[in-house]
Amino acid sequence: MSNTTPLETERTDGRDDPDAVRATTVGESEETIRPAWRQYDFEGDPKMSVRNLDVHYGDDHALKDISMEIPEESVTALIGPSGCGKSTFLRCLNRMNDRIRAADVDGEVTYDGEDIYQGGVNLVELRKRVGMVFQAPNPFPKSIRENVSYGPRKHGEVRTGFFDRLTGRDDREQRDRIVEESLRKAALWDEVNDRLDENALSLSGGQQQRLCIARCLAVDPEVILMDEPASALDPIATAKIEDLIEELSEEYTVVVVTHNMQQAARISDQTAVFLTGGELVEYGDTDRIFENPNSDRVEDYITGKFG
Ligand SMILES: Nc1ncnc2c1ncn2[C@@H]1O[C@H](COP(=O)(O)OP(=O)(O)O)[C@@H](O)[C@H]1O
Ligand SMILES: [Mg+2]
Numbered sequence: 360m361s362n363t364t365p366l367e368t369e370r371t372d373g374r375d376d377p378d379a380v381r382a383t384t385v386g387e388s389e390e391t392i393r394p395a396w397r398q399y400d401f402e403g404d405p406k407m408s409v410r411n412l413d414v415h416y417g418d419d420h421a422l423k424d425i426s427m428e429i430p431e432e433s434v435t436a437l438i439g440p441s442g443c444g445k446s447t448f449l450r451c452l453n454r455m456n457d458r459i460r461a462a463d464v465d466g467e468v469t470y471d472g473e474d475i476y477q478g479g480v481n482l483v484e485l486r487k488r489v490g491m492v493f494q495a496p497n498p499f500p501k502s503i504r505e506n507v508s509y510g511p512r513k514h515g516e517v518r519t520g521f522f523d524r525l526t527g528r529d530d531r532e533q534r535d536r537i538v539e540e541s542l543r544k545a546a547l548w549d550e551v552n553d554r555l556d557e558n559a560l561s562l563s564g565g566q567q568q569r570l571c572i573a574r575c576l577a578v579d580p581e582v583i584l585m586d587e588p589a590s591a592l593d594p595i596a597t598a599k600i601e602d603l604i605e606e607l608s609e610e611y612t613v614v615v616v617t618h619n620m621q622q623a624a625r626i627s628d629q630t631a632v633f634l635t636g637g638e639l640v641e642y643g644d645t646d647r648i649f650e651n652p653n654s655d656r657v658e659d660y661i662t663g664k665f666g
């Protein structure tokens with residue numbers, strides 16, 4: 360499951376050494392030292408690491424000096440009131456903010472120790488590795504099969520149909536294998552295997568969201584970003600997405616935004632609490648954050664005094 364293609368055309372010395380990144384992230388110099396309760400000590404390597412991240416939209420300072428590391432193969436929840444910068448933060452992790460003209464991103468974000476904001480990064484490759492699932496299910500108005508095979512086709516991993524005549528290649532078997540595997544991983548195969556050629560829009564909302572997850576898995580990502588993936592769904596469909604997120608974290612690094620604190624408590628291993636003004640106020644083991652937060656502001660937020 361590991362990709363070997365570098366994200367960049369050129370590498371900077373030391374960037375591929377996770378220990379070097381960790382040392383600079385925790386930092387010796389005064390200005391980079393974070394309060395202890397914003398540091399999270401976990402076992403294993405960070406899959407992604409964010410250091411001194413600031414985002415402005417014009418005069419609006421949406422994220423302020425955020426530093427945190429995202430452990431691999433686990434679920435990281437981002438919680439906080441509306442407008443505190445959760446979606447902005449998530450979009451920094453695969454450079455989706457590049458598409459928002461007003462957004463000005465400053466700081467360092469690394470993926471496997473490589474700075475994703477340095478020159479020469481291939482954005483198509485980055486977004487393949489760091490996939491994204493949105494709040495409202497957004498399948499293409501095409502068949503279930505075409506939705507899942509869209510990514511692999513775009514990346515040239517399977518060529519079928521129109522391309523056959525040009526190249527002589529016919530990857531239908533490979534395509535069908537990827538479609539089945541992705542739908543199985545997204546816990547949707549049993550519900551749709553007899554109607555793969557039906558329009559995806561005929562599925563229920565919850566099925567559509569699992570299809571969007573399958574579409575994301577089909578290009579073999581390592582990190583999956585989800586922005587309130589269940590907030591448009593009913594409780595039963597939500598429970599299926601929550602189960603799926605926990606299953607996916609055995610193989611993938613999942614970062615999920617939710618404004619539902621019970622959901623964060625149920626599904627995540629670690630939780631980052633953002634509060635109004637774009638601050639990361641506390642980050643740590645999910646059980647500890649909910650049972651015994653260090654910050655009074657986090658305690659007030661979790662116990663519902665505001666937010
Ligand atoms: N595309 C945008 N253009 C301008 N301002 C934005 C944009 N997206 C978000 N913002 C602003 O950035 C802040 C954080 O928004 P957002 O990241 O969407 O918060 P959340 O996801 O926590 O609700 C808000 O003040 C919001 O108005
Ligand atoms: Mg949001």
